[in-house]
Every structure is written in C-alpha cells, then in structure tokens.
Amino acid sequence: MTEQRTPGMSAAPPTAPAHPDSGSQAVEMDPVEYTLRKRLPRKLPKRRNDVYVNMKTDFRAQLARCQKLLEGGGHREICVHGLGLAINRAINIALQLQASSQGALQLAANTSTVELVDDLEPEDPDEAGEPMTRTRNNSAIHIKVFYPDP
C-alpha cells in the first residue's frame, strides 16, 4: 500500500507510476511484504515571496495567495514552485497571473530534478525483511513571476 505520511508540497499521486529514471538501485521487492512510505520532499528554503504549489489546496486559494503577494504584499517578484504533478498547476498559476496583469508580469521558468526518498517497511516484523530506503527522482519547476524593471 502506498500512502503519504503527512500533507505537504508532495505532488505525486499515490498511484503514480515509478519515475522513469529512478536510478540504478532498483530493489527487487515483493509488494506483499513491504509497505512503501513516501517521505516528504526535502524542506526547501522559503522566503516571503516563495510559493510552493501543491495538489491538496484549492487552486483558487493558491492563485489568490500569489495575487495578494504581488498586489497587496508589495513584492516585485514571486517564485512559484511545483513538483511532479503540481508542475501543471504551478504553470497554470503563473500563466493566470500573467494574463490577469494585462502583460505587466513576466515569467522566467527553470526546471530541476528533486531527489525523493521512499521508505520500505516490512509488513511482518517476524520475517527477516530489513527496512530499506529507495531514492528516486522527480521533476520540478521554479517559475519567477516578476514585474520587469522599467
């Protein structure tokens, strides 16, 4: 069974297929004997103008939060980050912000790879199964939404 321990920025849905480049250390695993637990993605640095988009919070709320930062918060630029499935949502938010600013805002997108760690816990403690960890990669996007300098 797949489950996430705590809510967070994590975006990959429980049913998501294994990431294509999950590395060389593929572990032969009997799905009956192990529970796969996805750890949270690493805590990333957070400035006031960083927004980490997730798939749990309502889309409008996240968009409104960005708009508030740019309009009311007095920030000239914000960074919208999305990981895995949330990449789409991050892009959508950035494009929405740009569209509603009537072209005043510009976007600068960067991509990266984030290493994620999964824990494999033996279902039955009596058996000889050792707890294992597995790392895999997931793609992420970082979009700078900013007012260009005049």
Next chain:
Amino acid sequence: KMQATRHTNNISEPLMQQSTTLSPPVLASPPSPKLGLRNFKRISRTEDSSVYPIPGRAPDTLHMRVREGSKIRNLLRFASARMQEEGRDSSGRALRQVVFTGSGRGVTKTITCVEILKRKVAGLHQVSKLYYKTVNEVWEGPQQGAPGMTMQRTIPAICILLSKDPLDPQEPGYQSPQILNRSASISSDETKNSSFITQYCGCKNMKIVCSFDMPQHVIIL
C-alpha cells in the same frame, strides 16, 4: 483598489480550473456544457503545432513533441542519439539544438525528458518558456444535420530549448549548464558571479542549483 482586485478575480475565473482536459471551454455557442456535451461527439481537434519563438533558436532545430502517452525511452533514445553523434547529420553538420514541447498532462513528461537529457549530454544551455496553447475542437450534436459547435480551449504548455551553443543569459527562463557533480559545492567563482541561488535540499548531499539570474539579490542559503 479593492474593487479593481475583485474585478480581475472575476475575469480570470472562467479560465481558472486546473486540469487541462477539463479546463472550461470558451464556448462559441451557448449550450450548457454539462448537460449537452454528453451526447456531443468530437469530430475534429486542431491544435497550433508551431513552436514557441525562442530567441537564439536556430531554424533547423530538432523538434520533439512530447505527448501524454509518449514513452520517455523512445523520445530520449532518438534525441540523445541525434545530439551525441558528431558531424554525422544529413546536412553534414552536428545537431546543436533540440526543442521539447509539451502541453497539458504532457508537461511533466517534457520536463523529465529534458532533465534526463541534460544529465546524458553534458554542457547544455537551456531556455524554458511557458505559454497557453489554443486548441480548436468541433463537436457534433446528437441529431444529424444539427450545426456543429466550435470550442476553443486553452491549455498550458511548455517549450524548452536545449543548446550546445551558449544562449543569452539575460533571456527570461535561461539556465546555464548544470554542474555535473551535484554534491560538489558551488565554486567561489559562481558565488561571485551571483546568478545562482543555491537551494540546499538537505538530502544527504543533494543540492539544487537554479540560476534565476537575479544579480541584485543573491541568496546563498
């Protein structure tokens, strides 16, 4: 001021939904979408397949269209073979650039392809662009002879240019070639260069380096 804000909110609302395929269509005719569409049949779907104009892109670049169902191994087998062969192009020149485009649910796959290719082929400069792509769909009603309905929907899309030749670092969305050894610390040169924000991922010896090109704010964490 408040009213203005609320106003823009209202404007953006129809476009606001997330999912690409479910994104609310801009209807050309007024029928209620939920009630009617079940009986409607989509008879054609045309999308604008032109590449987003990225400055610095050569006209004869290899263009990879990543779709939702594309297999990453197929895309990469082709692209990396073309990028790694030196001077064996049909025109006698080595392939210097490749463009990946993807839209909707293919965006994630597009980024993954690019990230893997960057690791396979070292020293690639990158420019990423985000845009809305317009898709025109024609739907036909249940009764024969009823006029078709044209729908225009916008889906988020990404276009990534990878180049062996240097690209303009001032271009929004530019990323310089990755440092291969990710556990190596950022050299002092690059720190001085100040176009890097290092983001410690905390994970063992993992570090994400993203260059946001913000010369005035250097944040080394």
